[in-house]
Amino acid sequence: MRIGTFTFFLVVLIFASACKRRFEPINYGHDACTHCRMTIMDNRFAAEIITKKGKAYKFDDMGCLLKYMKEANFSDKDALIFVADYNNPGSEFLDAYHAVYLHNEAFKSPMNGDFAASASVSNTNRLNASLHGALLKWPNLK
Amino acid sequence: MAKPEVNMKRIPVLILIGLALCIVVHSGFAAVIKVYPHANGIHKAINNAHNGDTLLLQKGLYKEHDILISKKLVIIGIGFPVIDAESKFQIFLIKSDSVTLKGLQIQNIGEASLIDMAGIKIANAKNVIIAGNRLINNTFGIYIQNSTHCDVINNTINCYIKDELNGGNGIHAWKSDHLLIKENSISGHRDGIYFEFVTNSTISGNISGNNVRYGLHFMFSHNNTYTKNTFKDNGAGVAVMYSKGVIMTDNYFLHNWGDASYGLLLKEISNSKIEHNYFIKNTTALYMETTTNVDVQQNLFEDNGWAMRMQTSCSGSNFTKNNFIENSFDVATNGTMMLNNFNNNYWDKYDGYDLDKNKIGDVPYYPVSVYSVVTEKIPSAMILYRSLLTDIMDQVEKVMPTIVPDKLKDNHPMMKKIKL
Numbered sequence: 001m002r003i004g005t006f007t008f009f010l011v012v013l014i015f016a017s018a019c020k021r022r023f024e025p026i027n028y029g030h031d032a033c034t035h036c037r038m039t040i041m042d043n044r045f046a047a048e049i050i051t052k053k054g055k056a057y058k059f060d061d062m063g064c065l066l067k068y069m070k071e072a073n074f075s076d077k078d079a080l081i082f083v084a085d086y087n088n089p090g091s092e093f094l095d096a097y098h099a100v101y102l103h104n105e106a107f108k109s110p111m112n113g114d115f116a117a118s119a120s121v122s123n124t125n126r127l128n129a130s131l132h133g134a135l136l137k138w139p140n141l142k
Numbered sequence: 143m144a145k146p147e148v149n150m151k152r153i154p155v156l157i158l159i160g161l162a163l164c165i166v167v168h169s170g171f172a173a174v175i176k177v178y179p180h181a182n183g184i185h186k187a188i189n190n191a192h193n194g195d196t197l198l199l200q201k202g203l204y205k206e207h208d209i210l211i212s213k214k215l216v217i218i219g220i221g222f223p224v225i226d227a228e229s230k231f232q233i234f235l236i237k238s239d240s241v242t243l244k245g246l247q248i249q250n251i252g253e254a255s256l257i258d259m260a261g262i263k264i265a266n267a268k269n270v271i272i273a274g275n276r277l278i279n280n281t282f283g284i285y286i287q288n289s290t291h292c293d294v295i296n297n298t299i300n301c302y303i304k305d306e307l308n309g310g311n312g313i314h315a316w317k318s319d320h321l322l323i324k325e326n327s328i329s330g331h332r333d334g335i336y337f338e339f340v341t342n343s344t345i346s347g348n349i350s351g352n353n354v355r356y357g358l359h360f361m362f363s364h365n366n367t368y369t370k371n372t373f374k375d376n377g378a379g380v381a382v383m384y385s386k387g388v389i390m391t392d393n394y395f396l397h398n399w400g401d402a403s404y405g406l407l408l409k410e411i412s413n414s415k416i417e418h419n420y421f422i423k424n425t426t427a428l429y430m431e432t433t434t435n436v437d438v439q440q441n442l443f444e445d446n447g448w449a450m451r452m453q454t455s456c457s458g459s460n461f462t463k464n465n466f467i468e469n470s471f472d473v474a475t476n477g478t479m480m481l482n483n484f485n486n487n488y489w490d491k492y493d494g495y496d497l498d499k500n501k502i503g504d505v506p507y508y509p510v511s512v513y514s515v516v517t518e519k520i521p522s523a524m525i526l527y528r529s530l531l532t533d534i535m536d537q538v539e540k541v542m543p544t545i546v547p548d549k550l551k552d553n554h555p556m557m558k559k560i561k562l
Contacts (some may be wrong), residue, residue, distance in 0.1 A: 029354060029377060032402035037409055037431065039355050039378045039402055041332060044255075106256070111361075 023048065023082050023093055024056040035064035035071075036111050043089040044116070045109040047096065050080040062101070063113020066141055086116035087123055100124045101136040115141070172196055172216075179204050179223065191215055199223040199246065207231030212238045219245035222276060227251050229279075232259040242271040251280035253308055260285035260310070264292055272297060279303055282310035283331065290319045294326060301330035309354055311336040315343075323348060333359040334376065341365055351375050357398075360385060368393060379404040379424065388414035397423045404429045405446070411436055418562060421446060427469075430456045439463055440562050448474050448514070457481035463560050466490060470527075472509040474518050475547060484509065484552040488560050496557045507555040510546050512539040 026048065031040050040046055040060040047065040049057040059065040062083060068074065081096035086107075099117040102124055107114045115136075118124040124135055172194040177187045179202030187197050193214040201221035208231055211217075215238075222245060227233050230252040234243065248261040260282035264270050270292040277283040283299040286292055299312040312328035313335045315321055321343040327350075328334040334350030337343070337360035346369045350357035357373035358380045360366070365387035372394040373380050379398035382388060388411055395405035405424035406416070412434040419441045421427035427446040430436070432455040441464045443449035449469040450461075454477035461484045466472050472489060486502070494503040512535045517524050526532060539546060 030400070030402065032378075036383065037402075037407060037429075038381060038383075041355055108258075 021050050021054045021080060023050065023080070026058055031058050033058065033060040033064050035059060035068040038110060042110055043084055044086050045113070046084045048082045048093065052076050052078040061109045061111040061113040062115040062117070062141070063109065063111050066113070070142070083117040085119060087118055087127065094119055097138045099138070101141060102128055102131060102133050103136060104131045104133050106131065174198060176200060178202065182206060184209055184225070188213070188215065207233055209234050211236045211241050214238055214240045216242040217244070217246070219247070222247045224249060232261070232263065234262045236262065236264045236267055236270055239267050240269045241267065242273070243275060244273050245275065247276040247278065248280065249278040251282070253281050258282050258285060258310060258314070260314070264289050268292065271295070280310070281308070282314050283312045283328070284314070286315040286318050286321065288317050292318070293322045293324070295322070295324045297326045299326060299328045299331070312350070312353070315340045319343070329353060336360065337363040337366070339363060344369070346370050348372070349374070353377065356381050372396065373398070378402055379406065381407040381409070382411055383409040386412045386414065390415065390419060391417045393419045395419065395421045395424060395427065399425050401425070408433050408436065415439070416441060421449070426451050432456065434458050440560070442467070442562055444468055447471065450474070452482070454479045459483070460485070462486050464488070465560055465562065466509070467559070471511060471514040473550065474514040475510060475550060476518050478547040478549065480547055480549040484550070486554050486556055487552050488556040488558065489552065492555045494555065501557050503555040503557055506551040506553045508546055508548070508551050510550050512536055512545050515545050
């Protein structure tokens, strides 16, 4: 009986951990970028892919993520993609499909991708006041 | 008697030349101005100075910041005067050619998100000399942009504040040419020396250690020479990316430990030379990805986890006359394809024979061990390393090679250690 209960909980635990795909926190200063191999340091520009199977790929720059998707012919439609919030570094990552992006050399991101992501258009406007760039959405990035 | 006549005729000319010289010397006559630590002492002295003047900063504490130098000045500190930015501001901004800064202690530079704040910033200038200064607890130490022919010599650049995310680089160069970075000592920054779009420069005799990320890091920087530097105990070693014509000789890569840490990481490097370097006690001494035509010769790989990890995307490289001693794994790779040549290296794990006594082993050496193939695919298998199981696998593989990439071999391994 006891063993039965234990096995039941074990099975439940395994399934519970397997179904829920979520953002895997980036360990700055330790994790390496999947594409360029550099250690991820800058919490304003980091990005992450969680594949359909739940594997996490971490990047130091949106540019690296886009190049990786292109080179690896990444066609996982069900992948979750996260990107760091440029205005609130260190806070929760944004859903890359819904984020708004600014592209400008002045950002000097680690691999010169130079995309700054924001949660909404109003957040971006504040930043864009001095840069006068075009606002981009996910489909424009590639 | 003809001689004096000629001289007589030339006297007026000589006088003229003499006068001209006097005028030149006079106009170039540089004043030497002593500066004392009063309020805005440096600012006032620079405003009043002329091109070519020398300012002697006397010992003391100067609480000044945002000092713009747009004249050809020489600024020399006597007894290391301290210039303090109170963790809020930046200090020197050099926008003139031929400026020299010597013997200053520059400390406590502030932080900002959109501006890279630096102790000494050189922008759009040439022939600037920064020598023998101390830079302490700065976000960026020395920051060079769009400048040429600048020398950074014998400075001590330390940061004792551990801020992994917002720290800057010790020496940061961007879009510059013909720099000389020599005999500096750098620690505690994000990257010790950072180059982006820098060409035709020499980096020699520097010691870069205990930096949070890389001791040396450069991207898109062609035709630079790195020699006699020591990179030690850095978070992730040294990273060299997207460059061609890189020459690295006589450097020491020591004790760079960690999962994503490399003695030297090469990514997309071509037509380069790695010679006479010492790789000692690194997790991975040399990591190569997508490199072409890189000659790796006469280096020492000792006491490393992996002496070399080479991705199959590397091609046309020659590995000759290197010593591989006491490494857990000599070479690891992620496939079976091999487009590089190994020749005349010394491998301490080689157990072949030399019947013709020409000091070259008669049978090839396969530097990729079975277990390095296994751990490349399943990293967590490392937990079984040095168990009975791995010994059995090694022996079986020797009798019946199946897993090890057969093209990756040294056909002429040396029997004795090579003198470097």
